[in-house]
Amino acid sequence: MQGPEFAGLAAAAATFGGVWFGHVAVRRIEFAAARLGPFMLAFLLAGLALEAAVLLSASFALSAFLGILGATFLFDAPELKRQEKRVNAGRARANPRNPRHHLALASGRAVLEDPLGGEPPVPVYAGRSK
Amino acid sequence: MNPAGPLLGLAALAIIGLGFVWVIRAERRLGWAWWPWFMAAGIVVIVISIFMPRPWLSALVGILGASLVWGATEFRGQASRAALGWYPGAGETKRRPPLERLIRKLKAPGL
Numbered sequence: 001m002q003g004p005e006f007a008g009l010a011a012a013a014a015t016f017g018g019v020w021f022g023h024v025a026v027r028r029i030e031f032a033a034a035r036l037g038p039f040m041l042a043f044l045l046a047g048l049a050l051e052a053a054v055l056l057s058a059s060f061a062l063s064a065f066l067g068i069l070g071a072t073f074l075f076d077a078p079e080l081k082r083q084e085k086r087v088n089a090g091r092a093r094a095n096p097r098n099p100r101h102h103l104a105l106a107s108g109r110a111v112l113e114d115p116l117g118g119e120p121p122v123p124v125y126a127g128r129s130k
Numbered sequence: 131m132n133p134a135g136p137l138l139g140l141a142a143l144a145i146i147g148l149g150f151v152w153v154i155r156a157e158r159r160l161g162w163a164w165w166p167w168f169m170a171a172g173i174v175v176i177v178i179s180i181f182m183p184r185p186w187l188s189a190l191v192g193i194l195g196a197s198l199v200w201g202a203t204e205f206r207g208q209a210s211r212a213a214l215g216w217y218p219g220a221g222e223t224k225r226r227p228p229l230e231r232l233i234r235k236l237k238a239p240g241l
Contacts, residue, residue: 015197064135
């Protein structure tokens with residue numbers, strides 16, 4: 001019997017960790033940053049650097065980990081702009097101290113409270129309650 | 131030179147992309163209270179990845195498991211989006227999950 005294969009654990013950690021980090025970082029950066037361009041460039045360069053480093057890796061598990069993490073960084077670069085659109089449409093919280101959000105706030109489209117911040121609605125189930 | 135990393139990166143983005151679709155559908159049909167079952171399924175799939183015969187297969191199965199765990203953390207937000215009318219399904223009856231009374235005592239996670 002062959003030994004355990006840990007590439008899957010590395011891939012799972014990079015997938016969940018990359019998505020988690022990107023999700024939180026994109027929201028926080030978009031909320032606070034006066035300019036998104038430098039951060040988009042940073043995500044792009046970090047992603048490309050990881051993908052380049054991966055090509056030199058001798059370990060499959062390390063290659064999987066860094067390759068997936070790099071791909072999530074490359075996804076996060078345009079995601080900053082998509083988050084800005086959500087804020088401008090009132091689907092994410094705007095920052096009154098961020099000049100980028102002033103126009104959308106003044107127009108009444110943007111909101112100061114997170115629309116998804118509350119508890120989700122209690123589901124209604126078919127059939128009698130248990 | 132090892133091209134596996136960038137290829138697996140693309141695979142991860144594709145599998146997460148599919149995740150957005152199944153989370154929307156599963157929340158609409160089943161309801162957000164199913165999140166522990168999807169999280170448990172994801173953890174089981176990640177454990178199964180250890181026993182795969184090839185590294186690339188192990189990695190793909192690991193990505194799939196992680197996407198299930200991530201999807202479980204998206205259920206709560208998706209239910210709120212549907213309630214706001216951004217997605218269909220608000221007010222529709224859902225399927226009661228096994229151990230629903232126990233699940234009600236847990237706080238649904240979100241990233």
